[in-house]
Amino acid sequence: MTYQNLASSDAYANIVDLYDLEHDRFEDDIACFMNFIEAVGDPVLELGAGTGRFLIPIAEAGFRVTGLDASEPMLAKAAARVSEAEFGGLVTLDRRSMEECDQAPGGPFGVVIAPLNGLMHLTTSAEQRLVLAAARRALDPRGQLLLDLMNPSPDALRGIDQALIHEGGWELPDGGRVDKFSSRHIRPSEQIIRTDLWYDVVAPDGSMRRVASQYEMRYIQRAELELMLELAGYPEWELYGSYDLDPFDDGSDRLIVAAEAS
Secondary structure: OEEEOOOOOOOOOOOHHHHHHHHOOOOOOHHHHHHHHHHHOOOEEEEOOOOOOOHHHHHHOOOOEEEEEOOHHHHHHHHHHHHOOOOHHHEEEEEOOHHHHHHOOOOOEEEEEEOOOHHHHOOOHHHHHHHHHHHHHHEEEEEEEEEEEEOOOHHHHHHHEOOEEEEEEEEOOOOOEEEEEEEEEEEOOOOEEEEEEEEEEEOOOOOEEEEEEEEEEEOOOHHHHHHHHHHOOOOEEEEEOOOOOOEOOOOOOEEEEEEEOO
């Protein structure tokens, strides 16, 4: 077995293809947020666009979309996928931090969306507030901000703290296999979730290499998030607890926000 660790500050630099094995299959959120996009209209700005999991369905539906991400390898993969598609003219890719999203090309935007825990990648409350404020500046007056976050209920946090989890296994086209493992540690005083990931990549001949990565995310409680939205200048918002837009409550898996720009 060979072991490959992540030396760069980009936690996704060496797991781009492995990341897609899992996330390309995740579509639970797409129909939900496409309903908002269809109601409000384009252009759309996606924060943390990654390799294009969500921006491609947006463009396939005929909407103009700018995909923003700080990871060059992730955007390179997105660019390759977009170049193979017929709707490439609707997609703009932009490498910059979320805090600078008001400078993204293609605006002002009808919708700014940070799907699948995107805002949690900012690991201080100050950075998260900067993103919310920049997103409001990026929106046109009719615009809407969409956030999709985990609901950090006590049960949810206890369930992942210090647990070693086998998150999935995937067969590769060449006959090999990938298994993903994770371990998470919660620091409640900072609202930080530290994640260590291991991907065991088994070749058809039985040899194995391990690819590791680690990153931190900051979870946000409902009351704090609502105060952040108020301070960032959003006049009103709705909270939901699932991709079916169920009311948010103690047992909700998700904390979904639809906030009006004005």
